[in-house]
Amino acid sequence: MTTETRHEVRPRGDQTEPKKYRSNVRPAPYRIPAAPPIAWAPGNSKRRAWLSRFVLSGLLVMQAILTLRLRNSVYPGETSILPSNGDFHGGTGLYPALSESLQAGLGVQGMRFLSLVFMICATGLLYSWSTRLFNERVGLAAAGAHSVIAPTLVAGALATEDALAIFLLAGTVWLVALSRTGPVWPLFAAVPVAVLAVVVKFGSVFYLPFIVLLALLVTARHTSVGQAVLRSSGLVVALLVGVGLFATGGSDGAPAAVGFGDLFSGWAHWLGAYLAVGLFGAGFYVWKARMGEVPVGADPEPGRGWRVALSAAFLLPVVLAPVFLAFTTFEGSLWRLQFGFAGLFGATMVGVGLVRMIGRHFRFPQVGIIAAVGLLALGMAQSEYEYTLWPNYDNIAKVLDQSVEPSKRYLGSAPETFGTYMEEFRTAQWTATDKIVTKDLERGGLAELKAVLRKRTYEMIVVQIPTVSPTDEALLEQLRAGTGDYRVLTGVPFRLGWTEGTHQIWVKNLRPAVP
Amino acid sequence: MTLSRRLRAAAVVMTAALALTACGDPALDRDAYHSAQNIDDLAPVKPVDLRKLIWPEKDYLGLAYDGTIESGLQRRDEFGELVGRPHNLLKYFEEFGGLFKVKENKKIWESGALPFADVEPYEGTLKEFAEGKYDRDIESYATAVKNSNIPIAYSWGHEMNGWWYPWGYCSKSGEFKGNGTKKDPEDIGDACKGESKENTPEDFVAAWKHIHDVFTRLGVGNVIWVWSPNTAQGDGMPALKEFYPGDEYVDWIGISGYMYETKGERDNPAIFKDLWGDIYQETRTFTRKPFVIAETGSTASLRRPNDVRRLFNGTHKYRDILGFVWFEVKKVEFGNETDFRVAANPKAVQAYRKFLKSKRGQMFGFDPKQLIDE
Numbered sequence: 001m002t003t004e005t006r007h008e009v010r011p012r013g014d015q016t017e018p019k020k021y022r023s024n025v026r027p028a029p030y031r032i033p034a035a036p037p038i039a040w041a042p043g044n045s046k047r048r049a050w051l052s053r054f055v056l057s058g059l060l061v062m063q064a065i066l067t068l069r070l071r072n073s074v075y076p077g078e079t080s081i082l083p084s085n086g087d088f089h090g091g092t093g094l095y096p097a098l099s100e101s102l103q104a105g106l107g108v109q110g111m112r113f114l115s116l117v118f119m120i121c122a123t124g125l126l127y128s129w130s131t132r133l134f135n136e137r138v139g140l141a142a143a144g145a146h147s148v149i150a151p152t153l154v155a156g157a158l159a160t161e162d163a164l165a166i167f168l169l170a171g172t173v174w175l176v177a178l179s180r181t182g183p184v185w186p187l188f189a190a191v192p193v194a195v196l197a198v199v200v201k202f203g204s205v206f207y208l209p210f211i212v213l214l215a216l217l218v219t220a221r222h223t224s225v226g227q228a229v230l231r232s233s234g235l236v237v238a239l240l241v242g243v244g245l246f247a248t249g250g251s252d253g254a255p256a257a258v259g260f261g262d263l264f265s266g267w268a269h270w271l272g273a274y275l276a277v278g279l280f281g282a283g284f285y286v287w288k289a290r291m292g293e294v295p296v297g298a299d300p301e302p303g304r305g306w307r308v309a310l311s312a313a314f315l316l317p318v319v320l321a322p323v324f325l326a327f328t329t330f331e332g333s334l335w336r337l338q339f340g341f342a343g344l345f346g347a348t349m350v351g352v353g354l355v356r357m358i359g360r361h362f363r364f365p366q367v368g369i370i371a372a373v374g375l376l377a378l379g380m381a382q383s384e385y386e387y388t389l390w391p392n393y394d395n396i397a398k399v400l401d402q403s404v405e406p407s408k409r410y411l412g413s414a415p416e417t418f419g420t421y422m423e424e425f426r427t428a429q430w431t432a433t434d435k436i437v438t439k440d441l442e443r444g445g446l447a448e449l450k451a452v453l454r455k456r457t458y459e460m461i462v463v464q465i466p467t468v469s470p471t472d473e474a475l476l477e478q479l480r481a482g483t484g485d486y487r488v489l490t491g492v493p494f495r496l497g498w499t500e501g502t503h504q505i506w507v508k509n510l511r512p513a514v515p
Numbered sequence: 516m517t518l519s520r521r522l523r524a525a526a527v528v529m530t531a532a533l534a535l536t537a538c539g540d541p542a543l544d545r546d547a548y549h550s551a552q553n554i555d556d557l558a559p560v561k562p563v564d565l566r567k568l569i570w571p572e573k574d575y576l577g578l579a580y581d582g583t584i585e586s587g588l589q590r591r592d593e594f595g596e597l598v599g600r601p602h603n604l605l606k607y608f609e610e611f612g613g614l615f616k617v618k619e620n621k622k623i624w625e626s627g628a629l630p631f632a633d634v635e636p637y638e639g640t641l642k643e644f645a646e647g648k649y650d651r652d653i654e655s656y657a658t659a660v661k662n663s664n665i666p667i668a669y670s671w672g673h674e675m676n677g678w679w680y681p682w683g684y685c686s687k688s689g690e691f692k693g694n695g696t697k698k699d700p701e702d703i704g705d706a707c708k709g710e711s712k713e714n715t716p717e718d719f720v721a722a723w724k725h726i727h728d729v730f731t732r733l734g735v736g737n738v739i740w741v742w743s744p745n746t747a748q749g750d751g752m753p754a755l756k757e758f759y760p761g762d763e764y765v766d767w768i769g770i771s772g773y774m775y776e777t778k779g780e781r782d783n784p785a786i787f788k789d790l791w792g793d794i795y796q797e798t799r800t801f802t803r804k805p806f807v808i809a810e811t812g813s814t815a816s817l818r819r820p821n822d823v824r825r826l827f828n829g830t831h832k833y834r835d836i837l838g839f840v841w842f843e844v845k846k847v848e849f850g851n852e853t854d855f856r857v858a859a860n861p862k863a864v865q866a867y868r869k870f871l872k873s874k875r876g877q878m879f880g881f882d883p884k885q886l887i888d889e
Contacts, residue, residue, distance in 0.1 A: 395556075403564075
């Protein structure tokens with residue numbers, strides 16, 4: 001049995017069939033036009049640029065919202081950098097001087113807002129250079145990833161030099177990427193910006209070699225290697241100046257005492273997932289240069305060696321971040337936000353990774369969404385936790401406002417901390433706990449402390465728990481079961497990560513009406 | 516081909532492992548995050564300062580009731596009307612482990628009396644309390660007390676120097692009388708009966724200190740700590756001092772003791788001294804803390820009006836005795852009826868009323884809330 005498929009196609013009216021071709025095979029009654037390789041314009045278009053800028057603005061708004069939701073009292077590191085309060089070793093005196101002059105007008109909150117502006121601008125610049133080096137999609141993914149990670153959010157919410165330094169480094173990379181299409185001036189314009197970054201924060205110098213590498217790579221694409229070296233020489237000078245600055249100032253003042261174990265676990269917690277996405281992107285990029293659906297780009301594809309080097313320029317800072325941190329001087333106990341520098345560099349490859357996860361023609365959007373949501377959730381949890389690792393003084397200030405009387409004297413652990421938030425804080429009536437003990441606790445200090453309690457000079461004593469000094473610890477012990485001259489009035493809680501700390505208030509026992 | 520596949524698999528595994536490194540971060544501790552309370556921007560509350568209540572100028576006029584706090588409040592009002600003055604210290608009894616009854620205690624406070632919680636740890640041994648087995652209960656109670664922001668008097672494990680409660684003194688020596696002869700098994704008491712436990716004074720002190728420490732750690736300052744031994748310090752018991760946790764842990768010495776019936780007796784002029792004298796003297800050897808007669812009553816039929824009078828006079832005479840709490844209850848235990856009530860004896864009511872009207876009587880009773888707000 002045979003089956004015969006017959007296509008009954010009626011010939012068009014104007015076509016007469018030559019008799020000599022009469023057979024079972026008939027020509028198709030339609031024509032297929034010659035198809036172009038792609039059905040859309042592969043180059044940049046205004047519409048596409050504006051559309052992605054619109055999406056970028058959404059990302060920047062999200063970064064602002066995520067940053068502004070972090071609220072807490074002034075972190076000691078924010079005030080200790082001011083020239084009038086102490087000595088600053090993180091950079092030259094530039095940022096402290098700037099901060100001091102601006103804080104007079106803007107206050108700490110104003111300076112924090114300035115940090116947020118710096119970090120948002122850094123994200124914008126990141127978008128710009130990632131778009132230039134890859135495409136809009138990578139640029140958006142990079143900006144999105146950078147705008148949600150914890151170091152970005154925390155650095156944007158603190159009035160420290162980090163945000164400004166990150167912004168200046170971002171500016172340097174952006175200028176380097178501008179030279180992609182041939183102009184030389186951006187490479188030299190980047191020199192003072194790079195030096196300024198080191199002036200603001202000595203730790204920035206560790207990231208300059210990668211910018212030099214980037215300049216060489218970007219320039220070598222359209223000129224010779226010799227030309228590339230020549231054009232990048234300005235940045236090499238900037239690097240040398242940076243090293244000089246670091247050598248003279250950066251080694252002053254020991255780096256904050258963070259053990260290597262903590263450095264590495266902090267790095268893994270804060271940058272591990274981020275680096276994973278970046279490595280994924282780098283791996284795919286090295287494997288295949290083509291980004292997205294466009295079969296042939298305007299430029300010829302860069303070679304594999306170039307792609308490896310570019311991936312390294314962006315990812316090595318992330319890999320080496322804990323090592324850099326070990327040699328960086330920073331203020332106070334918040335050190336994880338220093339990963340913001342590495343986060344900025346890694347972002348481009350993270351963007352590549354996210355785009356590669358989604359695939360061409362948005363084949364696996366769910367994978368990209370999982371990764372992005374993962375980064376967002378991590379960033380939100382980690383930034384909120386980090387930003388509550390020091391006491392919020394609002395609650396204790398409110399309680400003290402109701403209890404403090406002008407004529408009496410008070411003792412407190414660092415009274416100026418909560419005093420800043422009180423409606424009326426008279427410095428003269430407050431004594432700091434570390435001022436009542438002049439000797440070592442074991443060599444007479446404890447006796448001094450007990451004598452102060454027995455003397456009952458202070459109407460009220462405010463102790464922060466967990467205690468911050470051995471004096472406070474000894475004081476608390478004496479209050480609890482020592483001289484019996486004071487009794488607990490109340491404890492006012494504050495958040496400490498996901499746990500609670502307390503400002504405990506003790507009041508003088510009234511003298512018994514002896515029979 | 517296989518090598519490249521293996522390499523790719525290894526890369527994927529390494530990437531996944533790296534992505535999971537965040538898991539050890541304390542910031543990602545979900546349980547801790549969810550159990551954390553919202554303490555940002557607390558409403559400004561002026562913490563209640565009860566110092567003036569510890570040693571007030573006037574004396575406390577207290578009542579103790581069994582049953583619920585609500586019924587106690589009602590009976591307090593009725594008794595107040597009967598004798599012509601509202602009482603300003605209201606004691607109630609409850610078993611350890613329950614929640615602090617915020618609403619009821621606030622009602623007591625608003626009605627012009629200081630709530631006095633007598634908490635009885637029927638469950639658990641002293642050692643377990645000291646070791647922290649019941650910390651959760653203590654913490655939730657203490658936190659509720661703190662949040663209520665009203666003063667309370669708190670007595671835990673009262674009459675610890677007797678043998679009749681499970682938390683009372685109990686050890687091998689508890690089986691012997693003072694003269695060394697063995698006690699009748701009936702008299703050994705609840706503390707030791709049928710159990711292999713041992714309650715020593717050190718255990719009591721450790722448990723008390725532990726509870727106090729939990730309150731202090733949580734910043735609970737609105738508590739007057741009442742250490743309540745009984746006058747009936749039996750033979751063969753350790754010295755009272757050994758049960759005392761120390762001045763830093765105690766605000767009031769709240770002694771319980773009762774005036775019992777002596778057939779045919781119409782008056783006993785020395786009853787106040789006889790009942791409280793010894794324990795007062797003994798306590799004064801180790802502390803200067805003020806006294807409160809934390810529980811008293813009279814079962815005497817003929818003598819009851821005079822008992823009332825002598826109690827008032829004695830309390831008034833000693834400045835360091837801050838007042839008394841009358842156990843205004845008819846107790847029925849094992850079919851035996853013991854009536855401690857003033858209200859059950861019209862002559863006693865009369866005596867009570869008369870004293871409160873006298874010049875001395877003006878020194879009894881005051882509004883604690885008013886005193887604090889002054």
